[in-house]
Amino acid sequence: MRNRFKKSFKKDVLKFIFIHSIYGPYNDLEHLKIYDQIFGDRCYCDGIEYNDYVDEWLDCINLSNHRLCHKMFKDAVNGKSRTFIQMHNLSRYDLFGEKKDNENGTYVEETVTLHCSLVTLDMIDYDNFMFSAMRYIEDENYKNAAIKHYRPYFFSFIAEINRNEYEDIKKVQIKLIEAEKNELPSEEDESPYIWMECTFDTSIRDGININGYVLQSASNIEKIRTDISIIENCNTPIKLKREILDTYDINSSCCLDDDKFIQMVGNNIGNNIVKDIDVYKIGNGNCIFAHNSNDGFFYDIGFNYRHSPKRISSGKSYNYSETMRKIVKNNPSCFILSHWDMDHIAGVAVAKKNYFDKDWFAPDCYDACLDAKRLAKYLDLKKHLFLVKRYSKDKTINKESCRLIGKPINIKGAQNDILATYKLYMGGKAKCDGSFPNCEGIVIEYTNSANKVVLMMGDVNYTSFNEARKNNNDPQIADSQIEYLIVPHHGSQHTDYGELVNQNSNSIKKGYLAIICCTNEPSKDRPNDAHRKTLEKRFEVITTEEIPKGDVSKRITL
Known part of the structure; x- marks a missing residue:
C-alpha cells in the first residue's frame, strides 16, 4: 500500500x-x-x-526536485517563463550616499550591488503544489513522499546598478506603489521590497537593462553571468504579490514568546560546554560551528552570496567548495540564525538533507526575501522552525526589540555548579544601519568556567547591542571583558564601531582575537579600515580571507 x-x-x-x-x-x-x-x-x-x-x-x-528546479531555472533564463524580480524599495534608501565630485558638485560615477530574488509563475505553482502536499493530513504516506521529494531552492539575481539605473528603477517602483495602494494587506505597506516584471531578453523595447548574474541552487550553487531587463508593468505584480503572500506565509504558531524560545534553544544545545568554535572562510558571509562534547550547533550557515558582477567569468569557481565540503561534515543538534539575509543562510543549499530535520531558531522573518521565506516555509511545514518576536513587525507596539531574550542558559556540572552560560540578545533599530533585519538580529554571548567570553554578533551593530545590554543592566561593550569577538556585518562602517572603546576612560578592555568574516577588500568596506583599526586597540584582528592556505576555518579553542 x-x-x-x-x-x-x-x-x-x-x-x-x-x-x-x-x-x-x-x-x-x-x-x-x-x-x-x-x-x-x-x-x-x-x-x-x-x-x-x-x-x-x-x-x-x-x-527529482533537482531536475525540475534546474529545468525551471533554464526556462527562465532562456525567456520561456514569465519572470519577476524582488528588489529593495529604492525610495527608502540612498544607496549611493552623498558622495560627490569636489570639482563640479556632481555625483561620482559608481555602482552598488544588490541581491534580488527571482521567481517564475511555474515556480510559484510548483511550491504551492509541494506545500499543499506536505499539509495533506488525510494521507500520511503521500505527505511524507512530498517532504522527502522537495528541497528548498534559491533563484536570485545579483544586480550591479549605477545612479542613472537606480533613478530609473525607482521611478518604476513609485508607479507600482501607487498602483498597489488599497490592493494589498496593510502589513505590506512597510515591506522593504518591490516586485517587478523582468526578462532575460535585454533587447526588449523600453526595458531597463541591468548588469549582473544569476545565482541558482537546488543542490549545488551556480553563478551564470547574464543581464536582465526590468519591464514597467503596473497591473500584473499586484495579483502576483497576493499569490506570493499566500504561498510563503508562515504559521503564526512558529513565533514563540521569549521564555519558550530560549527553553527550546537550551533543550537543543543540551547540557554541554563548548570546546571549540570554527569560523569558516566563505567570503562575505557568516558560518560558525560551535563544537561540544557530543555534536554542536551552527550559528548561521552562510555563503559568499554577492560578487561584483564584473568579476564573474566562465569556468572560475567562486563557491569556496573545499570549505563547504568541511562545513557539511558537521553534525549539528540545531541551527541558530542571526537573521535571514542570504549571506547568513545560503550555505544550506549544499547541506545534507538531514539538516532540515533539525530545529532552526531565528528572528521573525516577516520581511525576509523570497528565497529565505521558501526555506522558512519548508522548515515550518516540517515543524522545525521556531521564531522569536521582533517588535518592529507590529507598529502599534511602542517597544524596541533590543533585549536579552528570556533568561541565560546555564550549563551545569554534577554538583549543580555553573560550567558555562549562554546569553542570547536581540538588537534594535539604530541610525548607523538602515536594515531592520540586521539591527534586530540575534547575538550569542558564551562564557565558560574560566570566564572567557566569546561574542558572536551576526550583523547587529554595536549601538543596538549596547541598547540590549543596557535594558538588561549589563555593562556596555566598551566596558565588557571579551576574549573572542566575531565582528558584526563583515567589518563594515555601518556598525558604530566607535562604541568598542570608551573614549572617557584611559583603560581599554583587552581581548585575544577579533575575527572578521569577509573577503579582505577595504576598498569595498570589507572590512572598513577605520573599523579594523578600532578593533586593533583591543584585539589581534584577522579576516577569514587571511586564514592560511590549506585551512578552511579559524578555530577558537576554549
Missing part, C-alpha cells in the same frame, strides 16, 4: 510537469497516449489496478 501512495505522489508530480510543459510541450501522439493512461478517469477509480506499463514508466522516469 505504501508503494502505491508513493506512486500516487509521483503521478501528481508528473501531472504538474505535463500541465506546465516543464519538459514539453507534450503534443505528439505518444505523449497524449501516456497522459491518457496516467491521468484518465479510470486511473482514479477505486479497485482498478494500475496499468503495468504506467507503473513501469513511472518507476524509471527521473522526477
Whole structure:
C-alpha cells in the first residue's frame, strides 16, 4: 500500500510537469497516449489496478526536485517563463550616499550591488503544489513522499546598478506603489521590497537593462553571468504579490514568546560546554560551528552570496567548495540564525538533507526575501522552525526589540555548579544601519568556567547591542571583558564601531582575537579600515580571507 501512495505522489508530480510543459510541450501522439493512461478517469477509480506499463514508466522516469528546479531555472533564463524580480524599495534608501565630485558638485560615477530574488509563475505553482502536499493530513504516506521529494531552492539575481539605473528603477517602483495602494494587506505597506516584471531578453523595447548574474541552487550553487531587463508593468505584480503572500506565509504558531524560545534553544544545545568554535572562510558571509562534547550547533550557515558582477567569468569557481565540503561534515543538534539575509543562510543549499530535520531558531522573518521565506516555509511545514518576536513587525507596539531574550542558559556540572552560560540578545533599530533585519538580529554571548567570553554578533551593530545590554543592566561593550569577538556585518562602517572603546576612560578592555568574516577588500568596506583599526586597540584582528592556505576555518579553542 505504501508503494502505491508513493506512486500516487509521483503521478501528481508528473501531472504538474505535463500541465506546465516543464519538459514539453507534450503534443505528439505518444505523449497524449501516456497522459491518457496516467491521468484518465479510470486511473482514479477505486479497485482498478494500475496499468503495468504506467507503473513501469513511472518507476524509471527521473522526477527529482533537482531536475525540475534546474529545468525551471533554464526556462527562465532562456525567456520561456514569465519572470519577476524582488528588489529593495529604492525610495527608502540612498544607496549611493552623498558622495560627490569636489570639482563640479556632481555625483561620482559608481555602482552598488544588490541581491534580488527571482521567481517564475511555474515556480510559484510548483511550491504551492509541494506545500499543499506536505499539509495533506488525510494521507500520511503521500505527505511524507512530498517532504522527502522537495528541497528548498534559491533563484536570485545579483544586480550591479549605477545612479542613472537606480533613478530609473525607482521611478518604476513609485508607479507600482501607487498602483498597489488599497490592493494589498496593510502589513505590506512597510515591506522593504518591490516586485517587478523582468526578462532575460535585454533587447526588449523600453526595458531597463541591468548588469549582473544569476545565482541558482537546488543542490549545488551556480553563478551564470547574464543581464536582465526590468519591464514597467503596473497591473500584473499586484495579483502576483497576493499569490506570493499566500504561498510563503508562515504559521503564526512558529513565533514563540521569549521564555519558550530560549527553553527550546537550551533543550537543543543540551547540557554541554563548548570546546571549540570554527569560523569558516566563505567570503562575505557568516558560518560558525560551535563544537561540544557530543555534536554542536551552527550559528548561521552562510555563503559568499554577492560578487561584483564584473568579476564573474566562465569556468572560475567562486563557491569556496573545499570549505563547504568541511562545513557539511558537521553534525549539528540545531541551527541558530542571526537573521535571514542570504549571506547568513545560503550555505544550506549544499547541506545534507538531514539538516532540515533539525530545529532552526531565528528572528521573525516577516520581511525576509523570497528565497529565505521558501526555506522558512519548508522548515515550518516540517515543524522545525521556531521564531522569536521582533517588535518592529507590529507598529502599534511602542517597544524596541533590543533585549536579552528570556533568561541565560546555564550549563551545569554534577554538583549543580555553573560550567558555562549562554546569553542570547536581540538588537534594535539604530541610525548607523538602515536594515531592520540586521539591527534586530540575534547575538550569542558564551562564557565558560574560566570566564572567557566569546561574542558572536551576526550583523547587529554595536549601538543596538549596547541598547540590549543596557535594558538588561549589563555593562556596555566598551566596558565588557571579551576574549573572542566575531565582528558584526563583515567589518563594515555601518556598525558604530566607535562604541568598542570608551573614549572617557584611559583603560581599554583587552581581548585575544577579533575575527572578521569577509573577503579582505577595504576598498569595498570589507572590512572598513577605520573599523579594523578600532578593533586593533583591543584585539589581534584577522579576516577569514587571511586564514592560511590549506585551512578552511579559524578555530577558537576554549
